[in-house]
Structures are given as C-alpha cells and as structure tokens.
Amino acid sequence: MKPNESLLMFRERAIQFYKMYEKIFIAMAKFITVIYMLIEINSTIGYAPLLTRGYMIGVIACIGAVLPIQYIMIGAMFIITIHLLSFNLFIGLGMGLICLCLYIFYIRLYPRESLVIILTILAFRLNLHYAVPIIAGLFGGFQVVVAILIGILSVFSIQCIEPIVQVALKAEDSLKLCLDSLNIIGTQVVQNPTMLATMSILLVVFCIVFIVKRQMIDYAPYMAIVIGGAMNMLGFVIAILFLNVQVNVLLMVVMSILSVVIASIIQFMSKSLDYSRSETVQFEDEDNFYFVKVVPKIKVQVDCTKIEKIYTGHNKQDAMEIEE
Incomplete structure (x- = not known):
C-alpha cells in the first residue's frame, strides 16, 4: 500500500x-x-x-x-x-x-458563531490564537470576523479587571469609580497598541484565507493556509518593529507554524479532493453562461479483511474461527 x-x-x-x-x-x-x-x-x-x-x-x-x-x-x-x-x-x-x-x-x-468567541478567548490562553482566523477563513463567513474581534476585545478587557478592582477598593463614591474605570478601559484597552495590532493582523489573515480558499486553483485551501500563516508572521514582525507591540517573536513564529499544521490537518480531515482529476466544465442556458471547476472527492473503501484461523484440538476436532 x-x-x-x-x-x-x-x-x-x-x-x-x-x-x-x-x-x-x-x-x-x-x-x-x-x-x-x-x-x-x-x-x-x-x-x-x-x-x-x-x-x-x-x-x-x-x-x-x-x-x-x-x-x-x-x-x-x-x-x-x-x-x-x-x-x-x-x-x-x-x-x-x-x-x-x-x-x-x-x-x-x-x-x-458564539463558539468562535469562546475558542478565541481560550486560544489566547494557549498562544494558539494565530490559528483562529485561518480556520475561520476556511470554514466560516464574514460574520465570524465579529466573533473574533469580540474574543480579542474580551481577552484584553479581562486584563484591566484587576486595576479596576483596585480602584473600586479605594473609590469614595460611584461617580469617581465610574470615571476611573472608564479611564483604565480607555488607556489599557481602547488605546492598547498590542490589541489594535492583533485585531488588524488577524482580520487581514482571515480575509486573505477567505479569498484565496475560494479561488479556482488546485490546492487552494492549503495555499490559503500557508499564505495566511506567512502573513500572520509578517504582520506581527512589522508591528513589533514599527508599532512597539510587545510580542515574543520566537513564540509567535513557532505557534504560527503550529497553527498552519493544525489548520492543514483539519482541512484534510474535513475534505479530501483528487486534484489530479479536476476539470473545468462550461455550459449555458437561456439567461446565463456557467464556468465551473469540478474536483472529485477521494473515496477510499475501507477493507474488511477476513483472517481464517484453524485450531486443532486434542480431541481431534477442528474449530474454525473467522475474525474480521
């Protein structure tokens, strides 16, 4: 085989x-x-x-x-x-x-799409958030972008809870607590360059994967995965050099490569196509002309192997056992 x-x-x-x-x-x-x-x-x-x-x-x-x-x-x-x-x-x-x-x-x-919000938050904890826009671009629509952005915003908002708690312990009234909380949210979330860069890069990666995957070329999904992973690394390197974003470069590169591998495995397990037998079909009706690329799926017949074992007993009687 x-x-x-x-x-x-x-x-x-x-x-x-x-x-x-x-x-x-x-x-x-x-x-x-x-x-x-x-x-x-x-x-x-x-x-x-x-x-x-x-x-x-x-x-x-x-x-x-x-x-x-x-x-x-x-x-x-x-x-x-x-x-x-x-x-x-x-x-x-x-x-x-x-x-x-x-x-x-x-x-x-x-x-x-609420599943994407949860997965984005949990993926950040595992440093696998680079895989989220790639997988979402392969299997989701543009409405998933909002879920990814909400997940990223939630991750960075959690980081400002501790400062708000410290402010609440010292606040004398509700008005001061409100103003101080808004100030913390504004400085640590809204104006956070790391969060803004992460949102922008992951959004670009999603769009690239979404567009490339739908092109009429052989192995388009896998090309989209590789290009998305490369753009992710390039985007964060540019952000680190020019936007003062705090990201571990080595960890980012390793996790980006791992994200590409994970996305490729998921794509392979979800759909396996025989691009060697792909063909372009053209036909028309009274109103439209159709230009379609047909790629057949690979279908494998799982063998049901039968093994025949013959055992000879001491009483000279044969017992046959067939196992599948």
Whole structure:
C-alpha cells in the first residue's frame, strides 16, 4: 500500500470512528471547554465563593456538556456577571449591561458563531490564537470576523479587571469609580497598541484565507493556509518593529507554524479532493453562461479483511474461527 493510500485509509477510519461516537466526543469537548473556562474565570475574578467550589464547577460542566454552544456562552457571561456583582454592584451591573447588549446584537442573531468567541478567548490562553482566523477563513463567513474581534476585545478587557478592582477598593463614591474605570478601559484597552495590532493582523489573515480558499486553483485551501500563516508572521514582525507591540517573536513564529499544521490537518480531515482529476466544465442556458471547476472527492473503501484461523484440538476436532 502506498503512503498516500494508507493516509487516506487512516482518515476514512478516523471519520467512521468519530461518526460512531460523535455525540460522546462533542459532549466531552464541551465538558472540557466549560471546565477550562470556569477555571480561568475563577482565577481572574473569583469573587463568588460558591461558584469557585470544585463540585459546583463539575455540576456546571456536566450541564454545559448537554447544552447548545450558544447557551454555554450565555452561561459564561452570567457567571462573570455574578462574580462581579459579588464584588461590587456598580461593576456587576455594568458588565451585565455589556453582556445583554452582546446577546441582543450578536449571539441571538448568530448562535453558532458564539463558539468562535469562546475558542478565541481560550486560544489566547494557549498562544494558539494565530490559528483562529485561518480556520475561520476556511470554514466560516464574514460574520465570524465579529466573533473574533469580540474574543480579542474580551481577552484584553479581562486584563484591566484587576486595576479596576483596585480602584473600586479605594473609590469614595460611584461617580469617581465610574470615571476611573472608564479611564483604565480607555488607556489599557481602547488605546492598547498590542490589541489594535492583533485585531488588524488577524482580520487581514482571515480575509486573505477567505479569498484565496475560494479561488479556482488546485490546492487552494492549503495555499490559503500557508499564505495566511506567512502573513500572520509578517504582520506581527512589522508591528513589533514599527508599532512597539510587545510580542515574543520566537513564540509567535513557532505557534504560527503550529497553527498552519493544525489548520492543514483539519482541512484534510474535513475534505479530501483528487486534484489530479479536476476539470473545468462550461455550459449555458437561456439567461446565463456557467464556468465551473469540478474536483472529485477521494473515496477510499475501507477493507474488511477476513483472517481464517484453524485450531486443532486434542480431541481431534477442528474449530474454525473467522475474525474480521
């Protein structure tokens, strides 16, 4: 068997195995995501003691494992609001208002895209956020851009919670707390060059991957992945040199390459095409002329090998066992 044939055979078997236990895999992924998300929330703003207990984290994670992804996002916003309400009523109400606006204007309209917000936030913690625009450009539409930008904004907003908490402990009245909080948000979030550069670069990477992937050329998705990874590294190098952005260059390069590898694996597992048999089809009707490129999918028949084993017993009776 040729190496490419064995790889395609492995892909087919992996897909079949996933389809057999799809619900279990999805539930496990949700369970792990919710646990990781709760740990991060509790380590940053764990002001509600009940929500930081281990058994409560387990119960919430079990509930999240069976809920649609948009409700996980809503639950995360609710938990964050409860934590901040436990610390300060004014800060909690402000966060609740922001979460309500986010739900009304985005999550309610694009429930599936709320997954991208969660993945963007978690990917930042793992330094794999470079993979988010590449994967989103391969499989999503332009509405995903808003989710990526919201995720980036959320990551950098979390960093200013600690300074706001320190201000709240010293504030004499609500007006001073409001003004000081807005000042912190303005200086550490809105005017943060690292956040603005990250938003701009990841947006450009998404657009490049989205456009290149849809070109009528062979191996367009893989070309889009490589170009997107290269543009990501180039963009951050330029930002470091000219915009005084604080990014670890070596870590950025390594994680960008790893992101390209991850995106390539996901693309290969989702769709395998035989570009050697691609062809261009032209036809027309009364109103339109059609110019279509056809690339057949690679279909591999998983062999069902039968092995016949013959065992000879001491009583001179033969037993035959057939294993598939």
